[in-house]
Amino acid sequence: MKQSFGEKLKALFSKGNSINEDFFEELTDMLVEGDIGAKTAFEIVDQLESICNKEKIRDQEGIIAKLKELLLADVKPLSLEPEKGRQNVWMMLGVNGVGKTTSAAKLAKYFKGRGVENIVLASADTFRAAAIEQLALHGERLGVRVVSHQHGSDPSAVVFDAADALRAAGPGLVIADTAGRLHNKENLVRELQKIDRTCSLKADEGCYKKILVIDATTGQNALRQAEVFNEAVKIDAIIMTKYDSTAKGGVAVSIGRELGLPVAFVCTGEGYDNIQTFDAQSYINDFLSM
Missing domain, CATH: 1.20.120.140 (SRP54, nucleotide-binding domain)
Structure with a gap:
């Protein structure tokens, strides 16, 4: 080991x-x-x-x-909460396989438990058919509304409709799952910038957040991913997944120092409740095994 x-x-x-x-x-x-x-x-x-x-x-x-x-x-911690009584739109970013769709579901469950009444999950990863089905299943299990279009449709249109659905239901939070095909960086960046403009238009002022999901075990790969996504759309916060690994990586230190990006949540397993707010002291104590 x-x-x-x-x-x-x-x-x-x-x-x-x-x-x-x-x-x-x-x-x-x-x-x-x-x-x-x-x-x-x-x-x-x-x-x-x-x-x-x-x-x-x-x-x-x-x-x-x-x-x-x-x-x-x-290491920069950040407290992230949707603003009460307002239309919040959060875009989830990250490469395929980091646990982005599951993290979107975990956030929905977390904030539902904290009294956010209206939550809509937007299936804006229209490239991967499995992502649409996966999010629909999460929504069903959690009792959270999911807005999706057919496979291959325009992701921005999904976010647009999800935001309209939320607006009709009252103030709350849209969590938009997006595609993460880094091997075709130019197309990815163009697509994300388009979704970014839609999110920006549909959220109340100051209520739009871009959240990057990274796998804590991938080290410097995670830093490179953060650089690419931050360059494309200017990231607001990080969620670290697979934080239950025995080799707790120090990547939050590099991301904080080199990119100035804060960490909002860590995910410690597959269950919906395996998400917690990021605590810098605990993180460094874990890293140093103190």
Whole structure:
């Protein structure tokens, strides 16, 4: 089984190494292996080495405390709630296979439980027939209305109709599932920008959010995905799925430092209730196995 970053960190200290250049080099390698990108890892360890030398910190407890501080500075949590009494439209983004459709359903269940009366799921991933069926099934199970068109239809039209359906029912939240075909980046970007314009028109001012779903276990791939989607439509928040993995990745640190993107939720399993708000302290404590 793959060792977690925390286990490797404990092993590094138990070697009885002197706190010198070699120690910090090894720590950099470990951070890179822990899914924190090379650029971010080098910057963090440079800062850490400088602080430890300046403040004469040489003990395990002191070094880990300073490392935690530095990592926390890059992790950005965000509280995400639909605005009461207004028309909210949230677009779900992400490549196929990250758990985007399931995350849309989890959000619907989460906010339904928090008193949001009117929720509409929009099946705007019209490219993948299975996505339409999957969302319809989620809606049925959750007692949430789903608006869909036939396979291959215009995703923007689906969002348009879903927003109209919500408007007729009263204030609430549209959660739009979208396609994520990254291998054809140009078409994807064009399609997303079109949906983006529709969402923007259909939401009340300040009530439109773009949420990127990433798989926490894919490390630097997730960072690349965040770059592409952020470039296309300017992301507001991240949902990390598969956070129940034993090797908890440090990708939120890279995404926070390099792109300034905050994390709103983490998903810890397949069930509808396996979603929780993101807590930066817990995340870093998990990563460091504290």
